[in-house]
Amino acid sequence: MRSLVGRSPVVRRLVGAATLDRPSDRRGAPYRVRICIVLTRTHVFDAADFHAGAVGGTQAAMVVLAEGFAALGHEVTVAMVPRPVATHAGVRYCGVDDLREDEPLDLLLLVRDWEPAVARLRARRRLLLLTDVDHADRPTLPTALGWAERVLLMSAYQDRRLEHVLGARYHATDRAVVGLPVRTADYGAFAERRENLLLYCSVPERGLLHMRRILPAIRRAVPDARLLVTSDHTMWGERSRRGIYAPKMARTEGVEWLGAVPRPELVALQSRARLMTYPCHFVEGFCLAAAECMAAGAVPVTTRGYALETTVGTSGALIDGWPRGFLYRRRFVRAAVALLRDDDAWLAAARRARA
Numbered sequence: 419m420r421s422l423v424g425r426s427p428v429v430r431r432l433v434g435a436a437t438l439d440r441p442s443d444r445r446g447a448p449y450r451v452r453i454c455i456v457l458t459r460t461h462v463f464d465a466a467d468f469h470a471g472a473v474g475g476t477q478a479a480m481v482v483l484a485e486g487f488a489a490l491g492h493e494v495t496v497a498m499v500p501r502p503v504a505t506h507a508g509v510r511y512c513g514v515d516d517l518r519e520d521e522p523l524d525l526l527l528l529v530r531d532w533e534p535a536v537a538r539l540r541a542r543r544r545l546l547l548l549t550d551v552d553h554a555d556r557p558t559l560p561t562a563l564g565w566a567e568r569v570l571l572m573s574a575y576q577d578r579r580l581e582h583v584l585g586a587r588y589h590a591t592d593r594a595v596v597g598l599p600v601r602t603a604d605y606g607a608f609a610e611r612r613e614n615l616l617l618y619c620s621v622p623e624r625g626l627l628h629m630r631r632i633l634p635a636i637r638r639a640v641p642d643a644r645l646l647v648t649s650d651h652t653m654w655g656e657r658s659r660r661g662i663y664a665p666k667m668a669r670t671e672g673v674e675w676l677g678a679v680p681r682p683e684l685v686a687l688q689s690r691a692r693l694m695t696y697p698c699h700f701v702e703g704f705c706l707a708a709a710e711c712m713a714a715g716a717v718p719v720t721t722r723g724y725a726l727e728t729t730v731g732t733s734g735a736l737i738d739g740w741p742r743g744f745l746y747r748r749r750f751v752r753a754a755v756a757l758l759r760d761d762d763a764w765l766a767a768a769r770r771a772r773a
Contacts, residue, residue, distance in 0.1 A: 528562060
């Protein structure tokens with residue numbers, strides 16, 4: 419599993435540090451770490467919404483992270499806004515008001531922003547995981563930074579941007595880049611023969627409308643190329659905003675608007691698609707959508723910039739310039755067409771992406 423649990427030495431060390439002076443039981447079994455993840459600024463969801471439905475990137479990452487910790491044998495709770503207590507895959511989901519002060523934690527992970535309820539909780543390790551780049555000026559964020567022993571980040575780009583926005587108060591923090599977890603177990607056998615299917619699975623306003631000019635040029639060279647759109651705002655508990663984007667995309671031949679689809683269907687589409695086409699103009703702090711497509715073998719064609727330079731790297735085609743520019747669109751089309759026409763080049767990139 420490519421995740422904070424499996425790949426990050428920082429989190430492994432911190433979880434390990436929480437057990438260094440803890441005795442084993444009489445049979446010599448390792449201490450079971452008590453972990454609580456407190457997720458702020460989110461709609462109500464649980465693991466079933468991730469596994470059988472559709473949720474946003476932060477929500478998906480926290481489910482995968484929590485289940486990864488539980489699979490290691492630790493006691494894990496995910497707390498957010500008030501909701502009925504439920505358990506899934508060894509992880510307890512509850513409201514922040516359900517957390518008890520008389521049950522000390524080994525590891526308390528606060529996600530996104532400050533939550534006053536954590537001030538009353540006792541924990542041996544206090545971490546803050548920041549999963550937003552575009553809301554760095556939240557007025558309560560300095561409180562969260564002051565509370566945390568260490569700040570965990572999705573990418574070096576996010577780190578640079580936060581330092582630029584927050585200045586000295588951020589520069590003084592102890593922090594580390596750890597990425598986001600990807601549930602690679604969902605992506606099984608790699609299909610080396612695929613149709614010329616393009617996938618747009620990020621938030622529509624982050625670059626979808628640029629495909630109105632890009633896709634026709636791709637289809638002139640590869641007439642059977644099709645674009646599927648598999649995202650909308652229902653993943654964040656909001657209205658879909660389909661009426662804003664779908665009519666505009668409907669005027670472009672070769673586009674099929676699916677909106678947010680259940681995860682099993684999304685995984686199947688990612689595993690069928692040849693490319694993830696994402697002319698991004700958003701300040702991506704990681705891009706979980708690209709990481710998942712890479713795990714499926716759908717090679718990203720996207721902007722050279724933001725955290726995409728490290729998340730995608732040499733496993734995709736990074737396009738110089740700005741998506742609205744003619745030169746960018748021409749480079750994007752050439753890169754996409756080359757990967758659609760050249761099976762060997764696509765296969766090599768797909769294998770790098772899955773490595």
